[in-house]
Amino acid sequence: MLSRVADSIYWMSRYVERAENLARFVDVTLNLILDQPSHFESQWEPLVYTTGDQEYFETRYGEADGSKVIEFLVFDRDYEGSIISCLNAARENARTVREAISSEAWEQINQFYHMVRGASHRQQAENQTESEFFDAIREQSQLFNGILDATLSHASGWHFANLGRLIERADKTSRILDVKYYTLLPDPNDVGTTLDDLQWSSVLRSVSGFETYRKQFHAISVDKVVEFLVLDRHFPRAVQFCINHADESLHAISGSPLNTFQNLAEQRLGRLKSELAYSDVQSIVNGGLHEFVDDLQVKLNEVGEAIAEIFFGRTTKVESTQSQTQSN
């Protein structure tokens, strides 16, 4: 397929996934706040902090509170990380490859964009609570993914979409975990309390993982939650799952056998896959979850750069000595 088309499909899919994860992110915070004493109001700040754009936020909005953060993360057209901006980017990418994806998929992304745009236009969707609105965003994204899976031939176009979706998802699941780990653990006295359980359950709920977790582990414990969200091979939002399946799509695109590599992207992703496969939760926690997540995100970025260079013909910052590695 055309490199430009592959590039757009990959990003279309990443941006939809990004919008969905943002909605999950905000929703979990909303839920947490409803369930806890008022002194936890400061929950909103970490959300701004994870974007890395707190300077922009402060200049434009001042002190963080619920409605400001929602305006910022959902409706702010001038902020490129907001849900509306992500959907706009997803839709513009889809528009340039309308002929390469199915009409149904295009119509869905178009409708999705208009739904959120319409809500921002009215400031808040009428007759809809905030939580329902975020549910609707999640549903729209899932509908899009379902349509893509059911109407697009599972050839290289679909694999590029899948690759974008899973790399984005791995990144965002780790981020949700990172933020919550950071904000939930400051007070060791809370560990093991009802409040703690409540908070970790809502983290699991935000990635639709609560029920699966319960079946596997029953009681909530921080280590188990980390193990589940990072190392589970079967849960579709767990990091390991995402990496394994992204790796399959990457090999389907190039045609090289699994567990071998012909290009830098396959090499980098394969290494990451193996690292996770032979890791365990204790070593992750002992080494510091935050450090682990940082490292994971750097590696995911490097995979992304290699994909852009090899398949989309984009020049990136990849060091040339590394890109000469070839299998025989």
Add this chain to the structure above:
Amino acid sequence: MSGKLTFEGYQTEGFHDELFNNRGQPRPGAQVLVDFIDSLPEGKLRERQGAIERALHRMGITFAVYGDESGTEKIFPFDIVPRIVEAFEWNHIAAGLKQRIRALNLFIDDIYNEQDVLKDQIIPIELVTAAASFRRQCIGLRPPKGVWCHITGTDLIRHKDGAVYVLEDNLRCPSGVSYVLQNRLLMKRSFPLAFAESNVRPVFDYPIKLYETLVQLAPEHVNNPQVVVLTPGIYNSAYYEHSFLAQQMGVELVEGRDLVVKDGFVYMRTTDGFQRVDVIYRRIDDDFIDPTAFRKDSMLGVPGLMNAYRSGRVALANAPGTGIADDKVIYAYVPDFIRYYLDEEPILPNVPTYICAREEDRKYVLANLDKLVVKAANEAGGYGMLVGPHATPEERAEFAHKVQEDPRNYIAQPTLSLSRVPTLVDDHFEGRHVDLRPYILYGKDVWVLPGGLTRVALRKGSLVVNSSQGGGSKDTWVLADVPEQVVDSEAERPI
């Protein structure tokens, strides 16, 4: 909304109406439609009109409203009352179009090669060489089978006298056919029953006919030719159409930056490396397709494309250079070309045209500016035009000056009265002026799509149908000579 929508009280107001005769009775082909609309329950037609508009929105057939920060988008206006062309009329139009396209292709091939038409003094040489769209780079080109213009969208109008005239030939990159197909799809969903009974001819096979036309152009030794559509990109106003046609034909939609010329062949950059391209349906004007041959500042084109084309290693549709016959001065000679090349009388007349380069015509034009429409020879889309009867004395004086300065660049035509079709206006029907753009493909033979784009001037009294100036579109129903012809009856169920 007040009461039922019917045609009761509808006035043709002395214009030629496409659905009603001058006594206000439905024309024979329109009877089924008129009865059908009159029989609809209250509110139904409006509801269907609304449903169609929502569907267009959903399908993203929209354009951004310039300067609106909140991202508002609008659809191209669509009117639910179709225009009907009866079989006998269509047969006449189609025959006229086929004849015209043959003659125009012979002319273009001649003018870039033997130039017999100049030697035999059918048209003065200075009128040809002075045309802004004459491409010296095309001299000596021999496109396969002598066909230069494979895709045409001719603009027709019907005057008060009931006759159909050719207004423009549009031999470069005519757009709008995607609207013909989408309008039909939406109308079939809305009125399956009226379709079945009206014997409307189908238009759905245009993309496959287009594909067949394009595949035939491939260099002869190529098996499984790779066909692509070349678009200027997402910001072009016809981008939706480029994407739609590529999708419907099942071919790649490429931009200039996706293509590269290597060792004389054209390739596209794919995730598996370079792939050969054999046929390009280009929706980029001549000037922009190859910066090494035409405009050097073009960012849209492919350097080296013209050389690959010249050596027969890639085919282009349409061929470069066809714009020469779109020049409005050359247009005036098309009836002469038909007589000269085909030895036939033109079936469809031209709009009478005064050529300002001729002294006698110029005098007449300058003396009658208040009655005439003056047009620049190389403009389209309603630009560079003076509509005399509606212009101010200052505007007329300005055009008089322009004509005297550069007579070769101007022609004038009488102000024609365009026919009308009933159109939904608030809670009733009013007549609105329309034109008609049929689409013609020229591969092995000439094929005319039985349908076309009916553009409608939605503003009361307006004669300007261009979408940039308040125009919309309607579905165009070409009726079959029952029972031999195929009919578009496999309508979808109502939604």
